[in-house]
Amino acid sequence: MLVGGVESLTKLAEKRLYGEVLNPLQAITEVNHHFQQFSEVAHIKTLSDKVAQIHAELATQITEDFKNVFTPGQQNTVKMSLSQLADACRVVSVLEPKVKRDLLKWFINLQLQEYVQLFHENQDIAWLDKIDKRYAWIKRHLLDFEDKFGKIFPLDWEVSERITVQFCHTTHEQLTKLMARRRVEIDVKLLLYAIGKTTAFEALLAKRFTGITLQDGGGAKSPAHEASARLHAARMPQSSSESPAQSETEEGIVKPVASPFTDLIGSCFKPHLDIYTDSIDKNLAELIEQFLQAKVPADPVARTTVFPSCADLFVFYKKCMVQCVQLSNGKPMYDLAMIFKKYLREYAAKILESRIPKLTTSYTPSSISTSMSLLTRDLQNLSTAAGQVIHSFLKEGEVARFTKEEIITICCILTTAEYCLETVQQLEDKLKEKVDAAFTEKIDLGEEKDVYHRIISNCIQYLVQDLETGCEPALIVMSKIQWQTISNVGDQSTFVNSIISHFKQTIPTIRDNLATSRKYYIQFCHKFVNSFIPKYINHLYKCRLTSVQDSNVLGCEQLLLDTHSLKTVLLDLPSIGSQVNRKAPASFTKIVIKGMTKAEMIIKVVMAPVIPANVFTEQFLKLLPDSTLVEFHKVLDMKGMRRVDQAQLAELFKRTAPKENLSLALDAVSSSTGAKLLDSPDGDKGRIKKLEKLIKKRLPN
Template sequence: MCFFSSQVKEITRDIKQLDHAKRHLTTSITTLNHLHMLAGGVDSLEAMTRKRQYGEVANLLQGVVNVLEHFYKYMGITQIRQLSERVKAAQSELGTQILADFDEAFPSQGSKRPGGPSNVLRDACLVANVLDPRIKQEIIKKFIRQHLSEYLVLFQENQDAAWLDKIDRRYAWIKRQLVDYEEKYGRMFPEEWCMTERIAVEFCHISRVELAKVMRTRAREIEVKLLLFAIQRTTNFEGLLAKRFTGGTLTDKRPESPLEPTNPFLEDDPGEDVSYPELPKKPKPADNPFHGIISKCFEPHLYVYIESQDKNLGELINRFVADFRAQGPPKAGTEEGGAVLPSCADLFVYYKKCMVQCSQLSTGEPMIALTTIFQKFLREYAWKILSGNLPKSTSNSGGLTISSLLKEKEAPEAAKFTVDELCLICSILSTAEYCLATTQQLEEKLKEKVDKLLVERINLTGEMDTFSTVISNSIQLLVQDLDAACDPALTAMSKMPWQSVEHVGDQSPYVTSIIMHIKQNVPIIRDNLASTRKYFTQFCIKFTNAFIPKFINHLFRCKPVSMVGAEQLLLDTHSLKTVLLDLPSIGSQVLRKAPASYTKIVVKGMTRAEMILKVVMAPHEPPVVFVDNYIKLLADGNPETFQKILDMKGLKRSEQSSMLELFRQRLPTPPSGADGPSLSFSTPTPEQESSRIRKLEKLIKKRL
């Protein structure tokens, strides 16, 4: 058994030795074959190099280099090291020889260029792909430099063709050169070298430098139309490059998609007229890698454009002022009445064109400068066209005179603003609202166009506040006009002998006067603010907030007031309350419910006036009941208000003193920490009111 086991081990050992020997033998044979291939390849490479057989060299050289990689670990062997040095020498000789061949074929000066591509040079390019990358770069550099040498001569700074008005000639020249290149040399260079694009890119770099140089020298000759013409032609050319090329050479990356076989440079650009355009016709493509490659040189001179826009906008504002003076304000009773002034639309259309144009030229500091110009003329428009044309309020109050009111006669005078003036105020208000909304949109668009780092410098809040001020001033003028028209009537009310009124009749003449002015003004204002309903609501609210306190103040001036006089005043107050509640839709064929916020103001204010009169109508005996009734009806803990009520009732000073003392005693005790009495509003029950109050309410209901 042991004998059998030892035999197995010996056999296994022999097999392992044979396998090891076989592997070494195979490796040795493979290495010898590689060595034979390397030695033969180096000999062939040297021979082919001398004969300039670049087509065969291109394939052989790559194989020799690949085989040589297997011998890197044997570089200590003299023969292997010598072969490696011979390969390097062959590569160096090939590089020098190929560069010399290109120099001979495309000399910088002297002999003419050959008429067509050379097969030898085409194969040499394939060899250059295998050699040191610097050889390829040198070939490309020399060829492009030689190809563009004529351009530098034709368009050098002192030549007439170098100026901006001849800029089309530059782009026409390169188009011809690219067509010529593709016809003669398109197949000589490998496609992946992207030689056509490289020529175009180098042309762009040279043009940017040369144009910048000539513009610095002749800066005083640059006019805005000439500058815009040059920029338009340049951006058009950059757009043309984007259609033809991928821009891969701009980042030293190979294009991911194959180039189009057609050449758009063979096509003429549509619409290439020689007139100077006011605005560029074509917008910048969003994904154009060539945008700015030439046109960047114009940016330092865009101050000419900004100054031009400053001048143009100044002239535009002056024209708006002159047109307004010549044509006058919008006429009442026409479609123009209360409409937005057409000049503001013209202004923002021009702004939009300027913004789009400037964003094509630059999205940097020039956009900030243009924004400053925009701000300047937005303010000027608000001052000269809007605020400057608002009618001036006068001290003469229209409406009824006191004597005519006392005689219960109506006067024909209208409010101090004419219908045309009211229409103008509404038109200016609507225009200011349009400008406010459009300025906000303008700010958003400017922030979209400008560089991200400059977004924070775009701020038109001040200009929006200016238009808001115009709106507020316009509403205030409308309110003051109607409010002032009602003043004579309120004054007449306070001058009437309310103590001698013998019976309650129809509404008083002063109420008729107030209602007349409301019916005259409000429909005009509402119709002219139809497009800005919220501002009409603001007008109604502001007028009510101004009129009701003034009406209550004049009520307090009506003293003394008899019981019948108070009943007449209560009837008048109810009539005014009804009119005020209907104010937003008064005189309108379309019945529209007044806003809840407005109704609340009217109800609260006029109810207080009614409560004042109800307190005046109540008997002051017994005093405790009178004081408690006052506190419940008015919920006003101010002694001055109570004093005014006593004056209206015509009480003597001695009676008033005791009443005031009782009033202070009957006030509810304020809660801890409160500054004064907290009185809750409480509507009196019919049992608490006098018979005269109930009689008056029945009379009012009957009249309604």
């Protein structure tokens, strides 16, 4: 069979009857393969060599036949029909794989010969602005090829795909050289245009072809594409929100998912993506400048709780990130993250911190009217009231306060910083999710989050200081009242009404403008009472409630009533002036009760007689168990006892009190001495003169 088949096959091959050659060739090839184990037999070896020779002759002959048909200007010695060429291809499929590879390599290069010449780097049509013409050319050429010669090649040869793959490699090589030579001519608009057209073309290839020639080694792969293929293999798991086929950005860049054609051409643009990131840097700088130029609405009602610019910033960030993911998730994405960091700090400094109002000292009509009202409120003790007015008027005139509009601005800055803080965390998470694994650990927006934390803390502190400053005149009035001369206990004192009025004027504005930031509003309330209550107690220590010569405690009772009233107001501070009475947090209530109860206990101790001394000391330690020797002296001062007379009680306190309560009173004595110097008659004369000048200047004739 083998002998007869070899002779018959030789004759058929010479006559180019490829259709009749196919079956006997397959049979003889299989039989010859079976007899390879007997190759030491001379006759079998001869026949085997003859079969190999026929294979070689067929390979050479068929290759020449193809060249005769497809090479322009070739003088054909033998006229081959398309059907004969199709039979020849089936014969080639039986021959060594190298025959098919060499034939296809020659044929594909022939098909792309026109393209290489037409889009040579010296040609105007080769530049990026006409990149779509490259893809239009291959589309037309494939249609023409499949129409004329598509039936020649077996389907499993995937000739159209192979032509396309080689086109991609050639295009990648041409563009790489061209962009390296003409880099200075590339701007971001041109780069994104070229990338967009290329990515759309690669997406089209993913729909049109299977990519089998790339997967089975049938097509040559560039190192860049091999790296890209590994990257896409790692990206294959998709979230439910993503299309399994592709995704599309607002810039019109269509990105295929896990396609072997992805970046087959597009990887040539990767080295030039710094042009893109530099452009983003420039655009963000311009955006920040626009934010700076934008005027904040003068009418507080027209403002929102969050500056619109911060939403604009993060919308821009989102667009940039989505676009960059389409371009590269490697170093360009990391560079973009660094740019984001830069402008998060810029926004914080230039848009938020720079707009925090600065306090200025001013004299207001309200301070004058408030002080003048004090002149008529107490006919029983005109000299005392006048003294209060002098001090209060001077103090209020010098107090630096925020206006209502400035308070609203601070609240807006706080809520904007809070929005930024939350969004920066989301941005960091998304960047880490999208960036290549090699850069994940390098993405850290912790410093930027700290910046916005600091802005929030500063805003809260400014609000606390302003609210506290507004209470200062009333506290000074409290400390200057001649409590030991009060003859009856009535309603709460004017200074308490003043503080409550101040709360009702200021707190609702802050609460309304921090409505979306309840957490930080409560934090503001916490910080205020933590600061105000110790200050209230310090002013309480300055009060002279009784005297050694007079046992009148009506002043103590009045101040105790005032302190309790203030305690009640402070407990309701978060909801003061609100129609909705919302229960204050337990932690806030605990602070107020603890602090104001101490103030009440101080007054109760002052009401107690100092004789017998041991009973007084025990009472002091019972009501104020955590107090120090310094505070013990202050309570005795409130009772009008001279420091010389306090020595015996102080020694008793030292012997009775726990060791941790004992503290040197040196600081207290020195500060008390300084206070006395400030309150000297000469100081009062200077203040009276200042008051007279102010009245002449501010009051109408």
